[in-house]
Amino acid sequence: MTVTDEPVAIDDEVLRRLPKVELHCHLEGSIRAATLVELAATHGIPLPTTDHDALYRYPDLAGFLVVYETACSALRTAADFARVTYEALEDAVLSSNVRYREMFFNPTLHPGTPYPVMLEGILDGIRAAERDHGITTRLIPSIYRQDPVASALELVATVAEHRDDHVVGIGMDGDELADPPERFVAVYRAAAAIGLHRSAHVAHDGPASMIETCLDDLGCERVDHGYHVVDDPSLVSRLRDAGTTFLCATPTPPLCGWSDVFDESPVRRMIEAGLRVTLNSDDPPMLHTDLGTEFVKVCNGWRLTPERTKQLVTDAIDAAWCDPTERAALARSITPELDRMLGLSPG
Ligand code: ADE
Numbered sequence: 001m002t003v004t005d006e007p008v009a010i011d012d013e014v015l016r017r018l019p020k021v022e023l024h025c026h027l028e029g030s031i032r033a034a035t036l037v038e039l040a041a042t043h044g045i046p047l048p049t050t051d052h053d054a055l056y057r058y059p060d061l062a063g064f065l066v067v068y069e070t071a072c073s074a075l076r077t078a079a080d081f082a083r084v085t086y087e088a089l090e091d092a093v094l095s096s097n098v099r100y101r102e103m104f105f106n107p108t109l110h111p112g113t114p115y116p117v118m119l120e121g122i123l124d125g126i127r128a129a130e131r132d133h134g135i136t137t138r139l140i141p142s143i144y145r146q147d148p149v150a151s152a153l154e155l156v157a158t159v160a161e162h163r164d165d166h167v168v169g170i171g172m173d174g175d176e177l178a179d180p181p182e183r184f185v186a187v188y189r190a191a192a193a194i195g196l197h198r199s200a201h202v203a204h205d206g207p208a209s210m211i212e213t214c215l216d217d218l219g220c221e222r223v224d225h226g227y228h229v230v231d232d233p234s235l236v237s238r239l240r241d242a243g244t245t246f247l248c249a250t251p252t253p254p255l256c257g258w259s260d261v262f263d264e265s266p267v268r269r270m271i272e273a274g275l276r277v278t279l280n281s282d283d284p285p286m287l288h289t290d291l292g293t294e295f296v297k298v299c300n301g302w303r304l305t306p307e308r309t310k311q312l313v314t315d316a317i318d319a320a321w322c323d324p325t326e327r328a329a330l331a332r333s334i335t336p337e338l339d340r341m342l343g344l345s346p347g
């Protein structure tokens with residue numbers, strides 16, 4: 001049973017405090033508005049406004065990406081990267097009790113900063129957050145799909161040259177309707193050849209067929225978003241049987257083609273169809289949310305049972321790209337807490 005007839009099954013605060021694993025979150029979409037205003041002033045980057053409330057408002061996805069790219073350009077030094085990484089991880093722990101997180105970052109959107117410099121800063125932030133808040137983090141450099149294929153290939157070569165155990169995979173974000181995934185087949189092949197895991201943002205706005213491209217041609221192991229799967233019942237059956245993991249996020253930049261009535265979210269239909277869905281915050285301050293809030297909205301808004309709520313977390317543990325020993329340790333530490341907090345008997 002996925003949903004219950006009980007009016008509200010689980011206390012909001014319990015949902016916020018549940019230990020969580022988050023697999024889809026953008027570093028540059030996680031910059032506190034106040035921090036972005038400060039960094040932009042330091043580096044002389046003009047912002048459309050310095051008003052913290054107005055900065056993260058957009059008319060549409062294109063408007064969102066303009067602000068996102070501006071936020072990227074305000075990160076210059078290793079210290080900048082360390083600061084925003086630490087703050088993003090601290091926010092995830094304090095708001096939502098995230099224990100393990102995989103974060104995308106867009107190396108090609110920081111042209112003045114060499115990859116090793118940004119990586120050094122991000123790793124400093126990760127270590128400090130692990131020391132102070134106990135959170136474990138892995139990184140996914142993301143191809144910006146508006147980039148030329150040649151620069152995406154160069155990105156994979158750079159990742160290979162500066163290999164670090166924290167960097168576990170490759171992703172792809174940006175405006176998918178403008179640049180469909182098949183352009184990047186050679187880049188994904190190169191990423192596979194150096195042992196990186198692979199995923200891509202697809203079928204958020206584009207057609208369900210993009211999911212097949214992502215899995216069958218790019219060789220992705222997980223699907224980021226993938227909401228238009230609901231338009232294709234045979235693909236739903238195929239991916240339910242295959243146990244494909246979807247990294248979903250209910251907050252979206254406005255006007256991206258979906259109803260803004262929460263109950264009509266495709267994520268609800270995906271859960272009800274039995275797909276393997278995980279919840280994620282994507283760009284938390286930029287989209288005015290955090291993972292705890294997403295759990296409250298989804299689990300109580302759609303009246304998920306405690307068992308289905310637990311599965312949102314355990315499916316994320318199973319799909320994490322850390323090594324198997326670490327994944328097993330994560331499961332051992334989190335599962336008993338989930339059982340206790342959700343009133344479930346172990347097992
Ligand atoms: N990059 C960062 N956040 C994104 C989003 N919500 N959609 C597309 N690309 C992104």
Ligand code: ZN
Pocket residue numbers: 024025026173201224282
């Ligand atoms: Zn995303």
